[in-house]
Amino acid sequence: MKNQIGTKENPMALQTPPQTSSYTMHVAEKDGKEILVCTVGSTVLHYDIRCINDLHEMLKQHGDWMELGSADEQKPAKEGTVEAWGRSESNPVGGWYGLKKGFRGRFGMYVPPLMEALGLVELEHNPKNNRMRAK
Template sequence: MTDVTYGSGTPDDPWILKTPPLSSEFLAWKDDTRDPPALVVQVGKTQLSYQLRCIVDAHTMLKSHGDWMPLGNADEGKPVKDGTFEQWARADDNPVGGYYGLRKGYRGRFANYVAPVLELLGLVELEHNARNNRLRAL
């Protein structure tokens, strides 16, 4: 995480993070005022949001998984590989019964944006290769 800088994770002082390959910067913050509470991600002018509970749910799942898991990053509507972090975030059998993303059309890319947040919070180890990155729970 040496190339990643960050704030306090509030709307006024968002985390400044980079995608897993460290190629693109984005902002993220917790917003407890939304219903449901959200993890908000700002990528340029595009704003994505995921249920805030994804942080705890993902860490719990990764602890149970017990090994490295491929990210499998993909846009909403694009196919995802089985056994990936992205696939879990859309699965009917995850704790929310489907997408963690809150805005239709912008519910994908979970692995790309949530994994760096989990790393920042000290919950996972995340690879930073050019492609095919993985994560595992700490």
């Protein structure tokens, strides 16, 4: 799977769920662990690579569509959304999947299109309030 995501030299090109912005994602190593590196313009976010399998498993158990609810780290996430799960103490990592303090949010914006590209989920592409579900 990580080979499909790309490298720093050849990252995967993606679009946000509403398909209004482009960004890239690739796998890198930091402190001996594999991470996802998401580059949006000049902003670089890092996510624990476990989020792909963990989110897919949670969505399979959920069994239905789930709202993305993307929000910056400084803003609260709407309950019952992918974003809220991505920072919840009850998820498999016990908190944030985002790894860079100050840039840990937007999980619900940038991880779902990656999972769609990997064939793991169905994702809506409406102007707002998009949802995803496991395939």
